[in-house]
Amino acid sequence: MADSKASLSIDGNVIADLPILKGSAGNDVIDIRTLGSAGYFTYDPGFLATASCESAITFIDGDKGVLQHRGYPIDSLAKQADYLEVCYILLNGDAPTKAQYDEFTNTITNHTMVHEKLVHFFHGFLPDAHPMAMLCGVVGALSSFYHSDLDIHEADQRMRSAHRLIAKMPTIAAMAYKYSIGQPFVYPSNELTYAENFLHMLFSVPAEKYVVSPTVARAMDRIFTLHADHEQNASTSTVRLAGSSGANPYACIAAGVASLWGPAHGGANEACLTMLEEIGSLDRVDEFVAKAKDKADPFRLMGFGHRVYKNFDPRATVMRETCHEVLSELGIKDPLLDVAMALEKVALEDPYFIEKKLYPNVDFYSGIILKAIGIPTNMFTVIFAMSRTVGWIAHWDEMLGQPGQKIGRPRQKYTGEIDRKFIPLSDR
Numbered sequence: 001m002a003d004s005k006a007s008l009s010i011d012g013n014v015i016a017d018l019p020i021l022k023g024s025a026g027n028d029v030i031d032i033r034t035l036g037s038a039g040y041f042t043y044d045p046g047f048l049a050t051a052s053c054e055s056a057i058t059f060i061d062g063d064k065g066v067l068q069h070r071g072y073p074i075d076s077l078a079k080q081a082d083y084l085e086v087c088y089i090l091l092n093g094d095a096p097t098k099a100q101y102d103e104f105t106n107t108i109t110n111h112t113m114v115h116e117k118l119v120h121f122f123h124g125f126l127p128d129a130h131p132m133a134m135l136c137g138v139v140g141a142l143s144s145f146y147h148s149d150l151d152i153h154e155a156d157q158r159m160r161s162a163h164r165l166i167a168k169m170p171t172i173a174a175m176a177y178k179y180s181i182g183q184p185f186v187y188p189s190n191e192l193t194y195a196e197n198f199l200h201m202l203f204s205v206p207a208e209k210y211v212v213s214p215t216v217a218r219a220m221d222r223i224f225t226l227h228a229d230h231e232q233n234a235s236t237s238t239v240r241l242a243g244s245s246g247a248n249p250y251a252c253i254a255a256g257v258a259s260l261w262g263p264a265h266g267g268a269n270e271a272c273l274t275m276l277e278e279i280g281s282l283d284r285v286d287e288f289v290a291k292a293k294d295k296a297d298p299f300r301l302m303g304f305g306h307r308v309y310k311n312f313d314p315r316a317t318v319m320r321e322t323c324h325e326v327l328s329e330l331g332i333k334d335p336l337l338d339v340a341m342a343l344e345k346v347a348l349e350d351p352y353f354i355e356k357k358l359y360p361n362v363d364f365y366s367g368i369i370l371k372a373i374g375i376p377t378n379m380f381t382v383i384f385a386m387s388r389t390v391g392w393i394a395h396w397d398e399m400l401g402q403p404g405q406k407i408g409r410p411r412q413k414y415t416g417e418i419d420r421k422f423i424p425l426s427d428r
């Protein structure tokens with residue numbers, strides 16, 4: 001609904017009256033869809049001021065440090081709900097009743113196994129392949145298993161693919177890990193919770209019974225919850241863009257995995273641990289903080305800063321608590337964790353970081369927790385991808401359910417050559 005209008009004038013001439021649309025919260029948006037007919041495009045590389053869609057899933061107020069899924073604040077969800085409850089909320093819009101929760105949990109639990117043929121895909125990878133490379137390839141390959149029975153215009157069929165993806169991602173992620181360390185794949189166990197089952201598939205071996213620690217399972221579930229969705233970030237926007245052409249959801253999620261991989265996004269938790277290893281000891285923290293502040297040096301403190309949160313990252317607040325809880329409950333002593341805590345302190349007190357509003361983000365603490373519970377660094381982004389799958393698929397489903405949905409197709413400011421005379425190769 002248009003509440004007011006903005007006029008766009010160029011050299012004093014009004015060239016377009018643009019409706020201003022209000023959401024239920026957050027910034028109003030100027031609807032520029034008719035601007036093309038006036039002969040102009042907007043220019044916003046990096047989408048610094050562009051709303052690409054209408055969505056009712058997640059609300060963020062970066063200045064106030066607010067994050068809500070379907071209106072529920074993230075700290076309440078992290079502390080009072082489990083991950084599958086959050087998945088239900090993201091997909092369906094409201095918190096489930098006990099019966100709905102039980103049915104949903106049961107559905108996810110019963111979809112955790114993958115087709116045995118999919119297992120064979122792993123054997124084509126080199127053992128030292130990055131698990132994100134395996135995840136990207138194998139998730140994309142799911143399209144070949146679930147293509148013919150999928151009509152993306154049918155809401156119940158879209159929901160079925162959402163359930164499959166949420167259920168199978170941990171199985172595929174754990175297989176990538178087991179393959180990379182040369183251990184046999186561990187099949188899912190329906191007796192366990194979602195987080196427990198993932199830990200079981202990661203850490204158990206046929207020769208020995210593995211008992212899941214409740215502290216570790218709780219921390220893992222919280223990591224899943226805090227990464228479940230984050231509005232129109234790079235990977236979610238990638239999934240929406242891929243899905244806007246009508247592509248298969250498994251292929252769209254593979255695109256999301258690829259987009260998440262980069263160190264400016266989901267790869268930050270791995271990059272953060274690599275950085276802590278490079279720093280190595282407490283006496284080198286100041287040197288690295290100075291490097292991060294030096295404009296001539298491209299080095300950045302990984303795990304610090306966020307495009308949207310300029311006050312604090314509300315997920316980081318909960319993750320920080322969990323991090324300290326896990327470290328003390330497990331009685332972990334690790335020099336890298338001491339480096340991380342020292343870095344956190346220095347950066348929080350340093351004027352450069354304060355002025356630029358660079359706070360530790362969720363990935364700073366999640367990396368430390370994952371390391372403390374024995375998960376190798378190259379699995380960090382895989383776990384992020386697993387957790388974010390529900391967000392990706394909820395956005396994909398929302399987009400396809402909206403009337404008049406169009407293929408995503410940005411325009412450009414062209415800066416190349418024009419109207420050149422082509423000379424055949426023989427004459428050049």
Ligand code: ACO
Pocket residue numbers: 263264265266268292293299300301302303304305306307308356358361362363
């Ligand atoms: N260390 C040192 N300086 C930094 C850092 C950092 N981590 N992050 C930003 N800055 C500085 C920049 O140099 C820039 O300084 P300038 O204004 O003097 O040029 C200023 O802060 C603003 O930085 P931008 O890159 O313009 O901010 P943007 O919002 O585009 O980037 C980003 C946000 C990508 C997260 C950035 O802070 C960063 O690279 N952080 C490290 C990587 C990271 O942790 N990513 C995880 C994001 S959270 C997630 O995906 C779950």
